[in-house]
Amino acid sequence: xxxxxxxxxxxxxxxxxxxxxxxxxxxxxxxxxxxxxxxxxxxxxxxxxxxxxxxxxxxxxxxxxxxxxxxxxxxxxxxxxxxxxxxxxxxxxxxxxxxxxxxxxxxxxxxxxxxxxxxxxxxxxxxxxxxxxxxxxxxxxxxxxxxxxxxxxxxxxxxxxxxxxxxxxxxxxxxxxxxxxxxxxxxxxxxxxxxxxx
Numbered sequence: 035x036x037x038x039x040x041x042x043x044x045x046x047x048x049x050x051x052x053x054x055x056x057x058x059x060x061x062x063x064x065x066x067x068x069x070x071x072x073x074x075x076x077x078x079x080x081x082x083x084x085x086x087x088x089x090x091x092x093x094x095x096x097x098x099x100x101x102x103x104x105x106x107x108x109x110x111x112x113x114x115x116x117x118x119x120x121x122x123x124x125x126x127x128x129x130x131x132x133x134x135x136x137x138x139x140x141x142x143x144x145x146x147x148x149x150x151x152x153x154x155x156x157x158x159x160x161x162x163x164x165x166x167x168x169x170x171x172x173x174x175x176x177x178x179x180x181x182x183x184x185x186x187x188x189x190x191x192x193x194x195x196x197x198x199x200x201x202x203x204x205x206x207x208x209x210x211x212x213x214x215x216x217x218x219x220x221x222x223x224x225x226x227x228x229x230x231x232x
Contacts, residue, residue, distance in 0.1 A: 040079040051156035052088035061183035067211040087134035146171040159189025
């Protein structure tokens with residue numbers, strides 16, 4: 035299915051806006067298996083690099099995203115992270131922000147001379163001008179997000195600018211995390227053989 039979006043021998047780079055893609059998948063009710071995602075595109079094109087962008091909260095004993103970041107770092111992704119900034123808004127509420135748009139934009143512009151096709155996992159309308167700039171350098175841009183959530187996660191202006199749009203739901207069966215089935219067969223020994231009750 036993915037191979038129909040790419041030309042043979044086309045050099046491709048993936049740019050994943052972590053927070054935006056996580057929110058889009060959650061709104062559709064599934065978790066992305068990033069190993070399956072990488073394998074899907076490695077099989078369908080000449081994948082040069084896969085970037086993943088996320089902000090990290092520093093000085094916390096446990097960050098829920100840290101295990102994912104570490105796994106991605108060891109398994110074929112180029113991780114781009116920065117610490118979140120903490121601030122107090124006008125109502126006195128403590129907030130955190132960690133926007134990775136500039137980092138993603140710089141990397142895509144720098145990679146443009148080395149690739150034929152950029153795959154952007156984000157629905158953020160702020161990327162419309164980036165997509166346009168990369169297209170002027172002769173790079174095709176496919177955007178992956180969704181219109182099937184309420185509200186849609188893809189900005190209309192970004193979808194219109196892209197050379198092609200892929201809805202995340204169309205990839206779901208190929209990239210969603212498979213939750214293991216719990217066995218109810220009974221106890222097993224160390225070799226995995228069923229233990230018969232005495």
